[in-house]
Amino acid sequence: MIRTPYLLFLGDAPDQLAAKVAQGIQDWRPENVVGQYRMDGCKADVGATDMSLQEAWDKGARTLVVGVANRGGMISEAWLSVLAEAMEIGFDIASGLHNLLRDENLLKATSARTGTTLHDVRVPTVAYPIANGKKRSGKRCLAVGTDCSVGKMYTGLAMDAEMQKRGLKSTFRPTGQTGILVTGRGVPLDAVVADFMAGAVEWLTPDNDADHWDHIEGQGSLWHVSYSGVTMALIHGGQPDALVLAHEPTRTHMRGLPEYALPALEDLRERALQMARIANPACEVVGVSVNTKALDDAAATALCAEIEDRLVLPTVDPFRHGAGRLVDGLLAL
Amino acid sequence: MIRTPYLLFLGDAPDQLAAKVAQGIQDWRPENVVGQYRMDGCKADVGATDMSLQEAWDKGARTLVVGVANRGGMISEAWLSVLAEAMEIGFDIASGLHNLLRDENLLKATSARTGTTLHDVRVPTVAYPIANGKKRSGKRCLAVGTDCSVGKMYTGLAMDAEMQKRGLKSTFRPTGQTGILVTGRGVPLDAVVADFMAGAVEWLTPDNDADHWDHIEGQGSLWHVSYSGVTMALIHGGQPDALVLAHEPTRTHMRGLPEYALPALEDLRERALQMARIANPACEVVGVSVNTKALDDAAATALCAEIEDRLVLPTVDPFRHGAGRLVDGLLAL
Numbered sequence: 001m002i003r004t005p006y007l008l009f010l011g012d013a014p015d016q017l018a019a020k021v022a023q024g025i026q027d028w029r030p031e032n033v034v035g036q037y038r039m040d041g042c043k044a045d046v047g048a049t050d051m052s053l054q055e056a057w058d059k060g061a062r063t064l065v066v067g068v069a070n071r072g073g074m075i076s077e078a079w080l081s082v083l084a085e086a087m088e089i090g091f092d093i094a095s096g097l098h099n100l101l102r103d104e105n106l107l108k109a110t111s112a113r114t115g116t117t118l119h120d121v122r123v124p125t126v127a128y129p130i131a132n133g134k135k136r137s138g139k140r141c142l143a144v145g146t147d148c149s150v151g152k153m154y155t156g157l158a159m160d161a162e163m164q165k166r167g168l169k170s171t172f173r174p175t176g177q178t179g180i181l182v183t184g185r186g187v188p189l190d191a192v193v194a195d196f197m198a199g200a201v202e203w204l205t206p207d208n209d210a211d212h213w214d215h216i217e218g219q220g221s222l223w224h225v226s227y228s229g230v231t232m233a234l235i236h237g238g239q240p241d242a243l244v245l246a247h248e249p250t251r252t253h254m255r256g257l258p259e260y261a262l263p264a265l266e267d268l269r270e271r272a273l274q275m276a277r278i279a280n281p282a283c284e285v286v287g288v289s290v291n292t293k294a295l296d297d298a299a300a301t302a303l304c305a306e307i308e309d310r311l312v313l314p315t316v317d318p319f320r321h322g323a324g325r326l327v328d329g330l331l332a333l
Numbered sequence: 334m335i336r337t338p339y340l341l342f343l344g345d346a347p348d349q350l351a352a353k354v355a356q357g358i359q360d361w362r363p364e365n366v367v368g369q370y371r372m373d374g375c376k377a378d379v380g381a382t383d384m385s386l387q388e389a390w391d392k393g394a395r396t397l398v399v400g401v402a403n404r405g406g407m408i409s410e411a412w413l414s415v416l417a418e419a420m421e422i423g424f425d426i427a428s429g430l431h432n433l434l435r436d437e438n439l440l441k442a443t444s445a446r447t448g449t450t451l452h453d454v455r456v457p458t459v460a461y462p463i464a465n466g467k468k469r470s471g472k473r474c475l476a477v478g479t480d481c482s483v484g485k486m487y488t489g490l491a492m493d494a495e496m497q498k499r500g501l502k503s504t505f506r507p508t509g510q511t512g513i514l515v516t517g518r519g520v521p522l523d524a525v526v527a528d529f530m531a532g533a534v535e536w537l538t539p540d541n542d543a544d545h546w547d548h549i550e551g552q553g554s555l556w557h558v559s560y561s562g563v564t565m566a567l568i569h570g571g572q573p574d575a576l577v578l579a580h581e582p583t584r585t586h587m588r589g590l591p592e593y594a595l596p597a598l599e600d601l602r603e604r605a606l607q608m609a610r611i612a613n614p615a616c617e618v619v620g621v622s623v624n625t626k627a628l629d630d631a632a633a634t635a636l637c638a639e640i641e642d643r644l645v646l647p648t649v650d651p652f653r654h655g656a657g658r659l660v661d662g663l664l665a666l
Contacts, residue, residue: 132559132589133592133593190527190528191526193527194523194566197562198561198562222565222611225570225572226528227531229563232564232565233527235561256465257466259466271608278555
């Protein structure tokens with residue numbers, strides 16, 4: 001178990017989106033957050049109180065959570081010295097980066113000497129099976145996006161929270177490091193070996209009560225050429241009964257791929273549903289989740305109305321408007 | 334990169350089928366084969382010259398390739414002593430077995446002492462990048478199947494061989510262990526970590542001459558729920574200019590998934606092309622490759638004619654009819 005509460009490490013995040021791990025924890029488990037630690041040049045702010053390592057420790061923080069992404073690169077020297085300093089004070093470190101804490105000699109040595117713990121939540125700890133495609137009991141909902149980082153995790157967390165609030169049977173099933181850090185369990189899907197991806201999703205969403213819903217955290221996009229294989233494994237391993245389309249309206253191109261345009265929501269609906277029905281012929285699209293963070297209230301409401309009119313599907317920003325109408329869509333199936 | 338030429342190790346293969354990896358090497362790269370090594374009781378013969386380890390070494394062989402499947406989930410003592418003896422002479426050893434050479438103490442110790450190399454081709458040895466989706470020069474062809482194990486590797490090898498015969502620029506790009514052993518290089522895609530699948534395919538098929546064709550070995554199927562994510566990574570990482578549809582007409586359900594029917598070739602054409610055009614809008618389907626092994630000549634010819642009539646695409650069994658018409662389709666693009 002990762003010791004709480006946390007100090008969120010934002011490093012020298014180049015933009016707000018790079019700190020989405022920290023933002024997710026702050027939004028969904030604020031009671032676990034003492035503050036945020038930002039280095040010189042940090043362009044992100046998740047709304048927690050800025051504080052030094054020692055201040056956070058004195059206020060009770062026990063784990064420094066690396067809440068900022070690096071893209072397939074390395075852990076910089078500047079980061080390492082902060083992490084090592086935190087361990088000298090007594091912090092454990094938790095991270096979902098591809099580059100493992102345990103592979104850094106400085107951190108490994110400091111951990112051994114100080115008796116602090118390195119949590120690499122991205123490393124799979126289970127020998128997942130190859131998917132068998134057998135129909136499982138219970139219901140599953142998956143958010144599929146026009147792009148990466150458009151609010152799929154938020155959608156799942158919000159729908160789960162709404163169902164919990166209504167006293168319905170529901171579980172959020174994380175497939176990425178943020179969700180795992182937020183809930184303490186899940187499958188780090190992008191670190192699973194190719195042959196076992198769909199099997200890992202089956203393992204994550206086992207047989208359940210007939211009226212229980214799993215909200216599976218989506219990853220990537222069928223249109224994102226770097227990660228579409230991961231998305232496909234979720235669609236087939238998850239065998240969802242319901243899909244929610246997730247979209248961010250101000251994105252000008254696929255994230256990290258300047259040459260690639262986003263698909264229309266209509267195309268996402270059609271192709272994701274076609275692929276999903278291979279594993280579950282009863283699958284339906286129940287709504288659209290729009291991340292309207294970049295819009296004001298009036299613009300957000302107008303955009304959702306326009307999409308709802310065009311696609312004839314309940315359309316909301318679950319963070320702004322609540323996930324009630326999306327959950328209504330599930331229950332109407 | 335595995336040192337060539339090879340001595341093919343057939344061990345004590347109980348039948349011809351057990352030596353299909355060796356047979357593939359002998360069929361497709363006879364110029365890489367110095368001979369075959371058979372132990373007492375071996376029931377397979379791939380048509381290479383039988384010779385001792387020392388004879389093969391003296392004739393120039395530099396790698397002993399395990400071209401036979403093992404039984405009972407272990408590498409037998411009898412095999413181990415031959416492999417170790419080969420290393421004493423100077424051979425490297427290459428294997429695509431699930432049981433890794435490096436996990437055998439005798440082989441590991443002999444390798445360290447003799448300075449010879451153990452190639453476990455199922456294990457990735459490269460830190461593949463995340464795919465960047467950038468357009469690469471040169472041309473690429475990918476076989477996509479209605480199911481797993483329908484002849485996608487054979488199709489790529491046959492098209493490559495046909496292009497070589499015509500003096501055209503062409504390279505077969507293996508993504509599975511047999512193909513890697515045949516050509517001495519490649520990516521064991523089903524063992525690559527999810528996030529890097531598409532990047533591994535980009536790495537495998539880099540910029541090339543404008544008139545050069547890569548024939549990328551296909552894997553899985555968009556309809557095979559266990560492996561569809563791997564297929565998707567090939568379609569997007571490979572950014573193919575041409576697709577060939579691969580099919581085995583006697584399959585009654587998806588391999589290993591009794592509840593799942595095979596798709597119609599028309600559906601495969603439509604959906605694979607839609608997904609491929611995300612990465613390469615110019616992609617076209619150029620033909621159909623039918624594995625007619627289970628049919629007689631008349632039935633095979635009739636079936637290909639029927640499919641050709643229905644899909645209006647050149648349709649052949651490359652093993653029975655040659656890959657000439659598929660290559661013509663590429664060149665007509």
